[in-house]
Amino acid sequence: MKTKFTLLAFIALAGAALAAPQTFDFKDPKGINNAGFKLDAPLEAINGSASGISGAVTFDPGIPGATKGKIIVATASLMLPNPMQKQHMLSDKWLDAAKYPEISFESKEFKKVQTAGDTTTADVTGTFILKGVSKEITVPVKLTYMKDKLGQRVPDQKGDLLVIRASFTIKRGDFNINPGQFEDKVSDAIEITLSIAGASPK
């Protein structure tokens, strides 16, 4: 009886340990993680990307809907093909990268969670902060849990990967970025595409 109880307790503990939430670090040593942005105004299209991504997400493969985390983009890492456009974008007239060095999104709640295999889709509501302005937005995301795949990405490391893909649109006017101005050349709508992978070493 005692042996049975010990065995059951061990199994329960092992199960709890396996189902424990893991923390994934999104600082990418390979430099693949990126956030693309696109502004399609009537007179001009602006396409760029940001690479300075960091943050952490806590993910439990058993309960994907309980995922929580924060993703940060370094404002200074926003890149455009034209150097003058980039300079203007980061200046105090637009994003003011010196005063607001980070753009971030922190999740609060996962809704419409659907899991098939290792892939989960959901609508995530959270706080998006841009140029010091916080706004609650809902973003459709796709999470792919890749167990024991960290070694394929970072040699000599064991662990898991979590891939997050998201596409959503914000309005610069909502974040006090020259609201209502220059909309013929700089669109109010900013399409953002996030493609990032986080690592959870073992």
Add this chain to the structure above:
Amino acid sequence: MKRALRIIAGVLIIGATAFWAATGANRGWTKTHVPKKITDEATGLEGIQWQEKFVPGVDFLGAALLGAGVLTGLSFLSRAKSNNPAIKTEQ
């Protein structure tokens, strides 16, 4: 002098247009960096690497046109060299 300025202006326009066309006839602004897509084999994620590359745009063409215009304008201001010996004697 007048002729030389006009020839330089013509060469500037033709050269700039040929360079612009040869580098892809970019109808946007001049680029100093171009994005290159890279794929992470482990995750399938597509990343972007920015490579330094000069791609002239319409502002480059405009600057060349302006330069050629200035040179052509200067050519009208410069005096033509006289070959008339009579004038030389008068001087």
